[in-house]
Amino acid sequence: MADDIEDLSRIQQDPEMMRYMSDGHLPTVEETQSWLTWHADLWRQRGFSVWSVELKPERNFIGWLGITEPTWFPELMPTPEIGWFIDRDYWGQGLATEGAIAAIRFAFDELDIERLIGIYNAQNLASGRVMEKIGMTFWKETPHPRFGFPLRVYEINR
Numbered sequence: 001m002a003d004d005i006e007d008l009s010r011i012q013q014d015p016e017m018m019r020y021m022s023d024g025h026l027p028t029v030e031e032t033q034s035w036l037t038w039h040a041d042l043w044r045q046r047g048f049s050v051w052s053v054e055l056k057p058e059r060n061f062i063g064w065l066g067i068t069e070p071t072w073f074p075e076l077m078p079t080p081e082i083g084w085f086i087d088r089d090y091w092g093q094g095l096a097t098e099g100a101i102a103a104i105r106f107a108f109d110e111l112d113i114e115r116l117i118g119i120y121n122a123q124n125l126a127s128g129r130v131m132e133k134i135g136m137t138f139w140k141e142t143p144h145p146r147f148g149f150p151l152r153v154y155e156i157n158r
Contacts, residue, residue, distance in 0.1 A: 004052050007061035008032050011087050020124040021085070023147050042069065048111055053086060053099060062087040065099040067107050070119060073145050076153065080107065082116045084130070091126070100134045108158045115157050122150040 009032045011017055018024050027035070042049040050066035065084040070076050082103055084096040107113040118136050120127035121144075136154035144151050 004061060005029065005033055005036060008036070008064070011063060011085075014088065017085070017088055020121040020127070022144075039068065048080065048107070050083070051099075051103075053084075053095065055090065062090050062095070065096065066103050067111075067113075067116065070117070073119065075142070075145065076117060076119070079115055079117050079155075080113055082107070082118050082134075082136075082156075084127075096130045097133050100130060104134060104156065113158070115155060118154040118156075119151050120154075122152050128152060128154070 009027070009029050012027050012032060015024065015026065018026055039049040046069070048067045050064040050068055052061055053063045053065050054060060055062050063084065063086040065086070067080050067082055069078070070081040082100055084100060086096050104116065107116055116136075117139070118127075118131045120131070122141060131154040134156070136156045139153045139155040141150050141152050143149065
């Protein structure tokens, strides 16, 4: 996890990477540390969270992907959320799709989760295309609970 802080912080300093994440804020190293600690705790408490994404064979960290809890959006709780954050140098290579399919299998087969949601800023059409490729269907559009911009919510059932 300590290695991931430096790599994740570097990726999060790219405004293009953060454009659709929350309000586009560029997190400090301390905020990244807190986020990673929260996810490590979620693994211990719930048996799931996000995985580091590494590019083989070099094992270069290029982002995260997996199942989490959208606690920032109480209306959607307790349904787990699938999500990804892949360094833009690797966009368009199918990595989010490949990883998301593995995360869905893990959620349904290993965790016995019945339903997953995916949430994205309505302007981030690429995330919507990934959700459709992995078999998710549009559920609803709703305003971000804090910032008010439109979010699209997709779902997939076991």
